[in-house]
Amino acid sequence: MICEGYVMPSTLAEALALLASKRGDARVVGGGSDLVIQLQRRERSGTLWLVDITRIPGLDRVRIEDSHVIVGATTTFAQLDSSTLIRERASVLAEAAAWVGSPQIRNVGTLAGNVVNAQPAADGAIALAALDAQVEITRASGSHWVPLASLYAGPGMSTVDPTAEIVTAFRFQAQGPHDGSAFERLARRRALALPLINVGACVQLDAEGAVFLSVRIAVGPVAPMPFRAARAEAVLKHRLVSQEAIDDAANMAAAECKPRSSLLRAGKEYRQELVRVLTRRALTRASDRARGH
């Protein structure tokens, strides 16, 4: 890894002061499971100092506040995978976390790192997109919440400036008794493999479990950033819950997603069919959960 200095501040204020004092020559690091490799390969240059935020107390907490789930930035995938709160109130995120990398990677990789690394197929980011999450950005001047989608400038390019800003938390609506969510993914192996396609789905049904009130579907990697299949979502809104309705939405998702042929993943025709199949599976499981099954 290439760096000149490595510091582990114990407060957020100290971290921000360190970034400010280095005037662009320091950047934030979480688990480092992406950044260290990029620095070793010299894919990211200009970073001289690393400010490790994983020793800041409380930044890895998961909690519920009013009706929102709040996930601290440095929460690891292992923590998300084993959190009862996340499993019960945001199953799509728990299932996505369980797919990331390997046990070794899940023990260090953080949710904020997954988002700031800005890969359109990042499992954690696909789940957050399905949850319609907001992100808390903290600067020297204060904190504010922004929509997840606003953080993406392109594949691997985040609008977060890691030399001056820190992603400090994520928040989204906690799932209630008539909500359900699920995550689906196909890769060549069950560990350490890029997804050919991954899909996160969240549904909200009426109290009888008969009608879709709202649906969110996120798909990756089919666009430069986590992609919301808005037309497929619209197909289901106010429709009666049925296999036919879910099939219609899955077909629409396949039609509106434009995966590319990739030597690393698969051909576009196959991947488009995967969008259909995985969207159907995710919607089916999310709907079953929303009906208490």
Next chain:
Amino acid sequence: MTNTYTLHMNLNGADVHVNIYASATLAAVIRDQLGLTGTKIGCEEGECGACTVLVDDMPVDSCIYPALKADGRCVLTIEGLSQDRTLHPVQDAFIAQGAVQCGYCTPGLILSAVALLKHNPHPTEGEIRRAISGNLCRCTGYLSVIRAIQAASTPD
């Protein structure tokens, strides 16, 4: 100009103070500065798990783990498993089941297994497979590895 720091950690039960560069990975410190070469370097990108060590009982890929992250932590490498020349039960089981071929992945596999059994003394086969999913064996010896972990998890 790279800054140097003093890393304090508990390594295999002993307190260690070592001067390191800011840019050092834990694998480099363990192997090159402390001379413990049981931790192997394979892919150097967190894919193969040959460099697996335990930090506070959690497996991590030490080749992409900044060494300073281990400051104040307990680190266990393959050299720290045996006690007074007596092998750890997982090591014995690997030998008994013939779970070692070339041996390069073995230290990492054993440490992943030790971490699993510490948290989950009686894992299912599925849990064992998931626990070692970050450790690649290119001699294709996974079945004997799974049998060894099952044997080590079941008291005689």
